[in-house]
Amino acid sequence: MENRDQEKLKQYALSEITHLKVHGRTTGNLAPLTLFWTGSGIELNAKGSELWIEVEVDYDQYEPWITVLINSAPVSRQMLTKGRYWVCLVRGMNPAKIKNVRVVKDVQAMSGDPGCSLRIHAVKFDGAFMPVEDKSVKIEFIGDSITSGEGAVGAREEEDWIPMWFSAVDNYTYMTAEALDAEYRVISQSGWGVLTSWDNNPRGNIPDYYGQVCGLLTGAGNEALGAFREHDFSSWQPDAVVVNLGTNDAGAFTNPAWRDPVTGETYKQRLNEDGTYNEEDLRAFERAVENFLGKLRKNNGHAHIVWAYGMIGIPLMPAIYRAVDAYIRATGDRRVSVFQLPDTTEETVGSRTHPGKRAHVQAAEALSGYLGGILKG
Template identity: 30%
Template sequence: MQIKTLGHIVDDGEGLWMISSAAEIGFRVTGATKVKLELLADDTVLDPEKEPYLPRFAIRLDGKKVVDARLTAKEETVTVFDGAEARDAEIRLIKLNESTSNLMALRKIDTDGKISPLPEKPMKIEFIGDSITCGYGVEGKSEAETFTTATENAEKSYAYLTAEELNADAVMTCFSGHGLISGYTDNPAVRNEADLVQPFYEKEGRNDFRLASGKRAEEIERDFSAFQPDWIVLNLGTNDLSWCGTSPERGLLFAEQYAAFLKTVRKHNPKAEILCILGVMGTGLNPMVQQAVNHYSRETGDRSIHVLMLEEQNAARDGYGADYHPNEITQRLLAGKVTDAIRQWTRQ
């Protein structure tokens, strides 16, 4: 297909499987009277108990959102437009939720027009993070709500908003509940070593669904040459904090793993500026991020790395999203800070 793809997307015979948050397929049609998209869903749609995890997507027509829906069947055809007069249009299909919940695919573009890919933007950014980056619960009305893809929206995350403000193409590599030494745990005595970012960063995602090839997203090697970012924003540590707490020993272990992960990121992205941020859902590990970056920079001589430590979200003023996550107000505020930081360090 003559299209532009962004994010973690795999062509595996049946279609283009959109794996990551904000995975996007964009194209322009000329002389078209109709555009219909044939979509596929993974097996979440077959299990009524998995209703909270249905694939959610948006379609933008000439920049305007014309579809925001969740897939409820294995195969669905969505009409973007269908009329008597031919027209030219820009169309973007965007996956709004993360890979751990589900996968979806574009199988076919049904149009009588000519298709061409959308142009590349002047900047490229990768965002590596957890639920905050995914936009988990951003549309939730209060902290009392729990997770559903109906309120997870990557387009309203600070990552997507930052990329839009900077006119950048973005890849979002993010997994809710994941950390560097421990994923989220509600019992600090029990370290969660199952939900770590490192095993999946070099893969196309995290999901058990088997594609036509028999492979899972987490078994498919990532081709880093396909997207070499100018900037990488690393927002990890929030889930580690649930295990580290105030323990100095655990904090040092986190800093060691953080510095080690920076080496992995740099190996695959030799020319990128790296911005490390943390704090919007807890500032307890902020000093350890700074320590990790200082140690990494001294050891490697890498000076293309920056730190932006954040204050914790102001829920009394701005409210919460689902499960105490940042809502739209907080995500916009965070996007402003990250955007300003990238602009500042780009000028230096």
């Protein structure tokens, strides 16, 4: 019986599927399609009963996870182990009905694992692919572990830093896009900031890598996959860019100095003796915010830029306001604003002391309301 069912399936290279919708920033190559970022994936409107995808997975330490959504409802979530093999997405459904099938990469681009990659080679299907409508709104989200969905799944007591606790769906980015009927992309990395990472490493900043497809990755394998290529911004222009950065920059002030293993230089965001922020170091953070806003505007000409901050406290909110105000005064760019997100509480915290699903729901409700008003204006 199984063999007869398999015989009905026709194999397609991704390039043969006219109505394939690719999500997330990629190289544009479909042979294979490499999924780099949180929330990246493929979407199909499938009129048939059985659908498979062929994946190729590698990693040294951190395995990829995916969520499968059918008609916008999550129906499965799974770890992908090493190898090249077929994964069944749909089986036994009504062949006369069109199913919206979406595969979403749950785990962020792993800068700490040069061997980690997820590629999709082909599809097997027993029906016809129908058009996937384009959304009228596009949103890009830029952030850290919060935006990567770290801690959005799992019990509160979980503290292991592993891919299992990441989610791209129980995540304010996905929820906000759904509320606004928007297509979205995510650029995010746990522990990173605007100026430095949580541990004062100046290389752990998103702005330096924003111009590449996925430049924060490392290794020859990722270079071969095209991660370090310059990104073609003209290929996808967002209507809104949401930046949720600053949480790790704040952490750098209270963490030990970082020492460069090559040069021996040390880097530290300093506190004054009374616990306040060192003025010189705070100003360096504000300049980094201003410079990033300039880079965002250069590459996203018509987008509304919203600096959204506050899901793990607001220690740097005054500095963010000053930086945004300084940028607006210097440039006259009025399509930039600051929005305070709801803080995570004892009731809404998830695993790894990060925002849980309830915190992401609250953030998405607030942010989608704010963005909805801006985008209608």
